[in-house]
Amino acid sequence: MTAGTLPLAGRRSPRRSFSRLAVWVLALCALTVVGLAAFAYQVANGLTVTGMRNTMMWGQYILFFMFFVGLSAGGLIVASAGRLFGVAAFKPITRLAVLEATVAVMLAGIFILPDLGRPERVLNILLHANRTSPMVWDISIVITYTLLSMTYVWLYTRADLARGGSPLALGTGTSPREMARDERLKSGLAWVALPSAILLHSITAWIFGLQISRTFWHSAIMAPLFIASALVSGLALVILLALLLRRFRRIEFENDLIRYLGALLAVFLVVEGFLVGSELLTAAYPGAEEAGPILRLLTGNYALLFWTEIIVGLVVPFVILAVRRTRSRPGLVALAAVLAVAGIFVHRLNLMLSGLSYVRIGLPPGVSVGTAMPASSFASFHWYVPTVVEWLVVLGVLAFGALLFTIAVLVLPLREREPHAH
Amino acid sequence: MPDKVSPIKALPPASRTYGAIGPHSERPHWGMVIDQERCTGCWSCAVICKSENDVPLGAWWNRVLTEGEAVDQPKEEHGHLGMDWLPLTCQHCENAPCVKVCPVQATYHRDDGLVMMDYERCIGCRYCMIACPYGVRVFNWGQPERPTPHETGMVAARPLGTVEKCSMCVHRIDEGQVPSCVWSCPSQARIFGDLNDPASRVSRLAHEGRVLLEESGTKPSVFYLKPRRKREL
Ligand code: SF4
Numbered sequence: 001m002t003a004g005t006l007p008l009a010g011r012r013s014p015r016r017s018f019s020r021l022a023v024w025v026l027a028l029c030a031l032t033v034v035g036l037a038a039f040a041y042q043v044a045n046g047l048t049v050t051g052m053r054n055t056m057m058w059g060q061y062i063l064f065f066m067f068f069v070g071l072s073a074g075g076l077i078v079a080s081a082g083r084l085f086g087v088a089a090f091k092p093i094t095r096l097a098v099l100e101a102t103v104a105v106m107l108a109g110i111f112i113l114p115d116l117g118r119p120e121r122v123l124n125i126l127l128h129a130n131r132t133s134p135m136v137w138d139i140s141i142v143i144t145y146t147l148l149s150m151t152y153v154w155l156y157t158r159a160d161l162a163r164g165g166s167p168l169a170l171g172t173g174t175s176p177r178e179m180a181r182d183e184r185l186k187s188g189l190a191w192v193a194l195p196s197a198i199l200l201h202s203i204t205a206w207i208f209g210l211q212i213s214r215t216f217w218h219s220a221i222m223a224p225l226f227i228a229s230a231l232v233s234g235l236a237l238v239i240l241l242a243l244l245l246r247r248f249r250r251i252e253f254e255n256d257l258i259r260y261l262g263a264l265l266a267v268f269l270v271v272e273g274f275l276v277g278s279e280l281l282t283a284a285y286p287g288a289e290e291a292g293p294i295l296r297l298l299t300g301n302y303a304l305l306f307w308t309e310i311i312v313g314l315v316v317p318f319v320i321l322a323v324r325r326t327r328s329r330p331g332l333v334a335l336a337a338v339l340a341v342a343g344i345f346v347h348r349l350n351l352m353l354s355g356l357s358y359v360r361i362g363l364p365p366g367v368s369v370g371t372a373m374p375a376s377s378f379a380s381f382h383w384y385v386p387t388v389v390e391w392l393v394v395l396g397v398l399a400f401g402a403l404l405f406t407i408a409v410l411v412l413p414l415r416e417r418e419p420h421a422h
Numbered sequence: 423m424p425d426k427v428s429p430i431k432a433l434p435p436a437s438r439t440y441g442a443i444g445p446h447s448e449r450p451h452w453g454m455v456i457d458q459e460r461c462t463g464c465w466s467c468a469v470i471c472k473s474e475n476d477v478p479l480g481a482w483w484n485r486v487l488t489e490g491e492a493v494d495q496p497k498e499e500h501g502h503l504g505m506d507w508l509p510l511t512c513q514h515c516e517n518a519p520c521v522k523v524c525p526v527q528a529t530y531h532r533d534d535g536l537v538m539m540d541y542e543r544c545i546g547c548r549y550c551m552i553a554c555p556y557g558v559r560v561f562n563w564g565q566p567e568r569p570t571p572h573e574t575g576m577v578a579a580r581p582l583g584t585v586e587k588c589s590m591c592v593h594r595i596d597e598g599q600v601p602s603c604v605w606s607c608p609s610q611a612r613i614f615g616d617l618n619d620p621a622s623r624v625s626r627l628a629h630e631g632r633v634l635l636e637e638s639g640t641k642p643s644v645f646y647l648k649p650r651r652k653r654e655l
Pocket residue numbers: 523524525526527528529543544545546547548549550551584585
């Protein structure tokens with residue numbers, strides 16, 4: 001028996017690792033419950049318990065929505081690129097990547113809910129769908145993509161599940177004919193999955209990029225930029241999870257793979273940096289009023305965040321990954337991956353803040369804030385800070401995601417069984 | 423607009439006569455011209471809008487911006503001091519970005535060009551607020567607070583978690599009355615009428631006026647006449 005039954009067996013005794021696993025799962029359950037409670041509190045009181053107002057009408061929930069869309073698209077692009085372009089080296093982590101994509105896109109979908117003022121009416125999106133709304137396009141592709149990546153996970157693990165006699169194989173077997181069909185389906189699916197991953201990300205970009213009201217977002221570069229960010233954060237997360245699961249002996253691969261992925265991540269970082277730079281230059285070059293949001297980004301209230309994105313999120317990980325010596329050390333690659341994921345998160349935060357903190361008709365006294373204020377109910381700038389409730393809801397969703405992932409890792413064979421083991 | 427027995431019918435006759443909509447075509451497209459030359463920045467329109475529509479504390483459907491650095495602060499122009507205001511509310515665009523993006527068609531066009539809200543359908547995603555370049559939509563972040571527990575408005579209150587905005591006082595229009603901001607303006611800076619009727623005063627003035635953020639192509643139904651005279655101090 002290889003990895004089938006031992007729960008997260010490290011070098012420790014099975015009993016000890018089992019109790020550690022129990023603590024981990026219980027903690028995740030507890031956090032999920034706390035998140036649900038915070039959500040219930042928010043539903044009862046309205047979004048006034050968040051840091052959002054009319055001057056900053058979207059916040060942390062939409063931020064995490066687009067962040068997780070990015071993580072998911074990246075994961076599946078890695079998986080299907082491995083297949084389409086025959087990069088055999090990706091094989092040991094393909095199952096992990098599709099699983100990561102599935103969980104990430106599900107979380108993205110979940111993050112829309114707490115953002116709604118009337119979550120109980122969410123089905124209106126299906127009942128009264130407006131064909132011209134990018135949000136409707138996006139929800140359609142999120143649902144499609146979730147189903148697609150679930151199919152993917154099943155298809156990749158099905159044969160091994162069948163060999164282990166698991167009911168999750170849904171009664172399928174491992175006859176040569178079925179195995180051949182698997183291969184055909186996998187190739188076929190890759191041709192659907194890759195374009196829909198790209199579409200998923202582009203549509204998410206268009207939610208923002210098609211709005212004439214937000215000069216900072218209204219740009220054709222948004223879709224390519226979102227794809228680049230997805231590649232960076234998705235691949236970086238796959239690297240981290242791969243290293244983590246190798247520690248827990250759920251998958252096996254050589255350090256060479258990490259070096260290879262590290263180099264690929266460096267390339268993605270360059271693309272991301274190029275697009276960010278090109279966007280900024282185009283927006284800032286005309287000067288004067290047009291450049292308002294850009295100047296604010298470079299020097300204003302949020303400047304620190306912007307420079308964090310560039311230095312910590314792009315330059316440092318790139319240097320680590322570009323140098324062969326550092327790239328050969330998995331620990332350093334992991335560090336670069338953490339920085340890259342964090343950098344993309346901050347990048348999206350910046351995108352959100354600079355897009356929203358700029359009012360097109362910015363004459364005094366500004367727009368009405370939306371809740372009763374002691375002095376003036378108008379403002380033209382709003383220093384958005386997420387509240388404790390927002391953090392608890394986000395933590396709850398993240399914990400739920402980690403729980404799903406943990407269960408999937410325990411139940412699904414992420415490591416390919418050698419045919420002779422059968 | 424959620425229904426409530428219209429108190430408009432109960433208005434005193436003098437008020438009804440003063441507020442009556444003039445002659446208009448069979449299929450009107452309602453529009454408004456705001457004369458910045460006449461506007462004195464008194465906020466009457468903004469205040470009556472709040473009470474007419476029972477707009478909650480902290481939210482305004484209609485506000486009066488000062489063209490300059492600070493509220494009611496004169497600005498210097500070619501050696502003269504000037505002070506102008508820009509009353510701003512929903513522009514009832516023909517090519518309305520909010521209508522395009524609303525995922526559930528909770529904001530939509532009426533045949534007479536008004537951009538309406540269905541408060542029972544709105545899911546509160548605030549995408550319309552993102553899309554609106556004029557920043558005139560407001561969200562009910564919490565349980566709407568009002569200075570008195572009695573409903574003082576002429577329309578039903580909107581529920582928690584939905585977006586609301588100027589309806590051009592559709593409840594008055596449907597009773598043949600002009601919007602209350604038009605009715606209440608002490609300097610008659612607001613002219614309301616049918617843009618489909620070429621002979622109407624509003625159509626004639628709209629030709630001389632400009633629309634806000636024209637380059638965005640939203641095709642507003644609200645037009646502005648620029649200040650024409652420099653006040654000397
Ligand atoms: S907040 Fe309501 S009206 Fe606005 S886009 Fe969302 S559902 Fe439509």
